[in-house]
Amino acid sequence: MTTDTTLPPHFSSKQRLILLVLLGAGFMLSVDFSILNVGLPEVGAGVGFGLTGLPWITSAYALPAAGFTLLFGRLADLFGRRRLFLSGMVLLTGASLLGGFASNPEMLLTARVLQGFATAMTIPASLSLLTTTFTEGPTRDRILGLNGALLSGGFTVGALVGGTLVSLLSWRAAFFINVPVALVILLLTPFLISESSLPDRVKLDLPGALTATGGLLAVIYAIIEKHIPSAVVGVLLLAAFWTIELRSPAPLAPVRILKRPTVKWGNYAGLVVFTMETAMIFLMTLYLQKVLGFSPLTTGLIFGVPGLAAMAAGVIAGRFIGRFGNRKVLAMGLSVQGLATLPLVFLGADRVALAVLIPALFIGFFGHVTSIVAYTVTGTSGLANEEQGLATGLTSMTQQVAVTVGIPILSSVAATQSVELTGIHLALSVNVAVTLVSVVFIWFGLRPRGERHTATYALG
Known part of the structure; x- marks a missing residue:
């Protein structure tokens, strides 16, 4: 049928x-x-x-x-x-x-x-x-x-x-x-x-809004500027936000929603998807221009052609999710993104490396776009219409935060090495390791409830 x-x-x-x-x-x-x-x-x-x-x-x-x-x-x-x-x-x-x-x-x-x-x-x-x-x-x-x-x-x-x-x-x-x-x-x-229907007599959780926004701003600023006091302030504000949400009669982000496996692990996946890919593109931009000596225009073409081809993944991913489920597609897409980055760890200083780089970009971008679709579907599924703004706010926030912090984090890893190419290789190695380990966490975190009970019983 x-x-x-x-x-x-x-x-x-x-x-x-x-x-x-x-x-x-x-x-x-x-x-x-x-x-x-x-x-x-x-x-x-x-x-x-x-x-x-x-x-x-x-x-x-x-x-x-x-x-x-x-x-x-x-x-x-x-x-x-x-x-x-x-x-x-x-x-x-x-x-x-x-x-x-x-x-x-x-x-x-x-x-x-x-x-x-x-x-x-x-x-x-x-x-x-x-x-x-x-x-x-x-x-x-x-x-x-x-x-x-x-x-x-x-x-x-x-x-x-x-x-x-x-x-x-x-x-x-x-x-x-x-x-x-x-x-x-x-x-x-x-x-x-x-216009969307509005809830009756619901007020904005102002303390939650202030602590969440202030905490996010402080943590992001700390990562961009490598400013430790801001990081401490940000963590304290986010801890205060969590406490407020537990007690608020009308919380900004109800803890029951934040604890949902689809919301929690979907957004964790989105953080990994965008952080690691944004950093990879930046590192490869440095590699193409500073190591291989290509112009910015040529660099744009090297990224652009595989990127345009990968747009087809967005259409295909929706069909894959309908057939196999978002958990399998998310794990597959993120695995492809990570595994396609692995060959880049071994690129040398000769332009023959393009024979490896360009196919890896084609494959990696396909996995990346597939992962974007799968984490968005995961993070917004199973919630009522009146909670969709919160759900999409979380997935959108995850994307914006990840795009902002990915480059500073892995650039700092690369900067630990005195030789530029060695630093790029080290940062890409961290990229691959974080991505593939995260696939395991996400796979088990998104297990259906029945599988979790079975696993717990088996361990017992």
């Missing part, structure tokens, strides 16, 4: 437009992020930033994007997902205009901070609108697969066209390109998407 897991989903014209708006918003943000990264030197020179100040152009965005995503995800549940989505688009439009017209470092950094807030508002709201518009099952899995493909594709497209766009026009184009897209989304959304 044929099931709906083998049939392509059928969407009405309105549903297709809803997908265009919601998936398009995420794609736009990922493209823009990559374009601006490629043009960082030109951006810094355009407003008078010195070389040492360039990292703050990225950090000014990353801190609010990672630190406030959980809060905004929950606010979407409490005060309206469409309202928060539209507010994020309005803020993004204003921030992009401010960044495009920036004439000094202060204006630029303000624009980047506001863009980070807009991302923290938009991403969980759009994802929760997706998960509540389309019911849990094969159709939603395929839509989340398409979302994962577009997310990965956006970073890749941004890297490929960023240099060309900035060279032909100006670094300001990296900001202005958001404006027309955001305006179209603002015009279409009120006609296509209805």
